[in-house]
Amino acid sequence: MAREQGHKIVAQNKKARHDYHIDDTFEAGLVLVGTEVKSLRQGRASLVDGFAEVDRGEAWLLGVHIPEYSQGTWTNHSARRKRKLLLHRSEIDKIERKTSEKGYTLVPLSLYFKDGRAKVEIALARGKKAYDKRQTIATRTAEREKQQALGRHLKGMSD
Incomplete structure (x- = not known):
């Protein structure tokens, strides 16, 4: 085998x-x-x-x-x-x-x-700590929104 x-x-x-x-x-x-x-x-x-x-x-x-x-x-x-x-x-x-x-x-x-x-x-x-967890989530959400906005911009879609 x-x-x-x-x-x-x-x-x-x-x-x-x-x-x-x-x-x-x-x-x-x-x-x-x-x-x-x-x-x-x-x-x-x-x-x-x-x-x-x-x-x-x-x-x-x-x-x-x-x-x-x-x-x-x-x-x-x-x-x-x-x-x-x-x-x-x-x-x-x-x-x-x-x-x-x-x-x-x-x-x-x-x-x-x-x-x-x-x-x-x-x-x-x-x-x-609890505030560290909230900060991590906020950073991840902001990064995701930034990438989505960049993708929409590159496709020629308006916000």
């Missing part, structure tokens, strides 16, 4: 970019059991309540929901179990230093397959 190539996104956490200022991102491998991989290949996962932490020198992914595999037997996994992240020691040390600072947290941004291997993109992030 030919080896898988490419990048297949399984789940994205769009709310994370809205709720947090993203400072740094890391790509980490995941330690999974067979039924979790099969469930992910069906495109079933949710990162909404997920977060990561460093515990005794190891990085862990918690709160990520990978539903049970429908054809699984008694060997099926639990949906919200703790999953180990595969990172280099220097990356774990950097993450541990940053998360010990006040206000930093580790959130998953996306879960995907890269060349047949399950990967998760995690980010060091700081929470946004």
Whole structure:
């Protein structure tokens, strides 16, 4: 059988970019059991309540929901179990230093397959305040309106 190539996104956490200022991102491998991989290949996962932490020198992914595999037997996994992240020691040390600072947290941004291997993109992030969220929305709306006005101008339509 030919080896898988490419990048297949399984789940994205769009709310994370809205709720947090993203400072740094890391790509980490995941330690999974067979039924979790099969469930992910069906495109079933949710990162909404997920977060990561460093515990005794190891990085862990918690709160990520990978539903049970429908054809699984008694060997099926639990949906919200703790999953180990595969990172280099220097990356774990950097993450541990940053998360010990006040206000930093580790959130998953996306879960995907890269060349047949399950990967998760995690980010060091700081929470946004309510006024930051409103400002982000206002900036995005203004940019969209500007692009629409430019498009109308180029097509010769009047405002």
